[in-house]
Amino acid sequence: MAVAAEQGETMPGKAAPLAGVRIVDLTNVIMGPSATHILADLGADVIKVEAPEGDSFRHYRPSRTPGMGGNFLHLNRNKRSVRLDLKRPEARAALDRLVATADVFVHAMRPDAIRRLGYGYEHVRTVRPDIVYCGAYGFGADGPYAHKAAYDDLIQAGSGLAALQTAAYGEPGYLPTVLCDKIAGQAIANAILAALYQRRCGGGGQAVEVPMFETMVEFNLVEHMVGFAFEPPLGPPGFNRVLSPKRKPYRTQDGYACILPYSDRNWRDFYAYTGRLEFVGDPRFETLSIRVQNIEVLYALVEEEAVKRSTADWVAFCDRVSIPCMPVLSLEELPEDEHLRAVGFFGTAEHPTEGAYRTMRRPVSFSGSTFAISRHAPRLGEHTEEVLREIGLSGTEIEALATDIPSPKTVAADAAALETTT
Known part of the structure; x- marks a missing residue:
């Protein structure tokens, strides 16, 4: 979408979706x-x-x-x-x-x-x-x-x-x-x-x-209903992955970043990049549904490895292999x-x-x-x-x-x- 540099200027074009309301x-x-x-x-x-x-x-x-x-x-x-x-x-x-x-x-x-x-x-x-x-x-x-x-x-x-x-x-x-x-x-x-x-x-x-x-x-409750959705409940409300205190931006060599391996492929690439091959084939992390039950172990792994590299290195690697990754930006940094x-x-x-x-x-x-x-x-x-x-x-x-x-x-x-x- 073309956007004028001066956003206060009235821009020519078709009527806006709610014109007339x-x-x-x-x-x-x-x-x-x-x-x-x-x-x-x-x-x-x-x-x-x-x-x-x-x-x-x-x-x-x-x-x-x-x-x-x-x-x-x-x-x-x-x-x-x-x-x-x-x-x-x-x-x-x-x-x-x-x-x-x-x-x-x-x-x-x-x-x-x-x-x-x-x-x-x-x-x-x-x-x-x-x-x-x-x-x-x-x-x-x-x-x-x-x-x-x-x-x-x-x-x-x-x-x-x-x-x-x-x-x-x-x-x-x-x-x-x-x-x-x-x-x-x-x-x-x-x-x-x-x-x-x-x-x-x-x-x-x-x-x-x-x-x-x-x-x-x-x-x-969209994600936190889990087993509480059933009658009688199959478990308490609360989605393990997002409730973990280890779920946080991780300190890198020079800042903080979100580093979020998610899919099976993401984790395999992360293990290879960090040399943590002892996690390969571990039945606790084999599939997404099983990983969620043991997610704090993996979050701790990411925290341990994150500080060994710069934020730019993590972003470059993760973008290359499609692992979700983003530097932590302050509000002041957003316009740039x-x-x-x-x-x-x-x-x-x-x-x-x-x-x-x-x-x-x-x-x-x-x-x-x-x-x-x-x-x-x-x-x-x-x-x-x-x-x-x-x-x-x-x-x-x-x-x-x-x-x-x-x-x-x-x-x-x-x-x-x-x-x-x-």
Whole structure:
């Protein structure tokens, strides 16, 4: 796929896959915005409806301008921002008029909170009967946890993910990434696409529920179900190969690398290269299913041999014989990785208020359309007047909606002051 050096430039080509789809987005922080980020990059018109104080993710530092943090720039590109105080009836009336033009309504509030706001499915479908309504919850709305607050750490703890670290580190731990938010974001995007397809096929609108907790329990058990899948169980949950504390990047002469012989042929080539021929023909490692039961012995072997050669030597050998191998790259090294450079994954763009910034293109590609950043991440409420005029509000009505709402600059300054004192 051809990618412009300046990824912020609008690129000519066929319409994007979701061109013509309008999404009203009441989500904030990471989980919901990561879902609408996917959909916006696919061409949907994502209208980000923000409270007067804006999405809290705006205010994480560092930033060049208050309210425009670096993470926000990537996650909210190709979206428009409309600022409404939904506690006011006139703002809710404006949102209703916006919803009437939309294909999708997505929020990440708890079920009782969205109903109190007045935007449960029952109301939204009276405004737009064929709407795809997506509630992105922490926990399924019908369970006893429905009213619990949900953050990534909480779901890592509750879904079994934190407990999985015990085998390797001796105690539960959180992964140093908001994995649950991002996996749930993928699930939200997939569910919305499926519902849009069903509507396109004549199925009409519907309510869709995507709970983080249930999503991550299923995600974690994909490989860890093993003997626990049977009734009665044939063994405890837990996949031996990935639970081994010896499964890790291995120290080489000059760094760390993933060295992962996997197939029968991979192991034979590894034994020959390292001279560890005593492993050849050992019945404990003869086939994959048997090796998995004795994998710690082999992981220890790789660890012992890895340090005898440089990372470059290991990569060269492994690539030559098709053994999976990769140097451990830091986040800072990724923009200079030869593969990412070759496929044009990273780029630069010029934000109209934030200046030059680093971009990442959409990871997936389509032969029928090219990727473009058609809109940079919006300032708080940047498109309020534009969108409200599109749905027929007059200048007087738009001005009335802004009455008594602090300016975005004041909100950002207040957020910055709060961060400094907490």
